Amino acid sequence: MKFNRGLAAALGLMLVATSVLAADAPTVKSLLADGYSVVGAVASPIGPGVLLEKGASVYMCFIAETPNSPTVKTNYCKPVE
Numbered sequence: 016m017k018f019n020r021g022l023a024a025a026l027g028l029m030l031v032a033t034s035v036l037a038a039d040a041p042t043v044k045s046l047l048a049d050g051y052s053v054v055g056a057v058a059s060p061i062g063p064g065v066l067l068e069k070g071a072s073v074y075m076c077f078i079a080e081t082p083n084s085p086t087v088k089t090n091y092c093k094p095v096e
Contacts, residue, residue, distance in 0.1 A: 042089040043067070043076050062090060
């Protein structure tokens with residue numbers, strides 16, 4: 016099999032971009048550290064939701080827990096418009 020430098024470079028850039036995007040994704044912990052306050056919580060079919068607010072900025076985050084996980088993790092957070 017012939018090594019394709021262009022393909023390898025493209026894959027490398029994709030991996031870097033993916034890791035940068037993942038690092039910038041907000042979590043409940045990062046939002047709390049940024050001064051957001053928990054203003055509500057909801058039960059949903061995809062897991063508990065946490066509503067965080069800082070001034071006029073509001074985020075809805077969904078979290079997940081499994082019996083074997085050492086922590087409760089943020090699935091994702093999205094700004095509320």
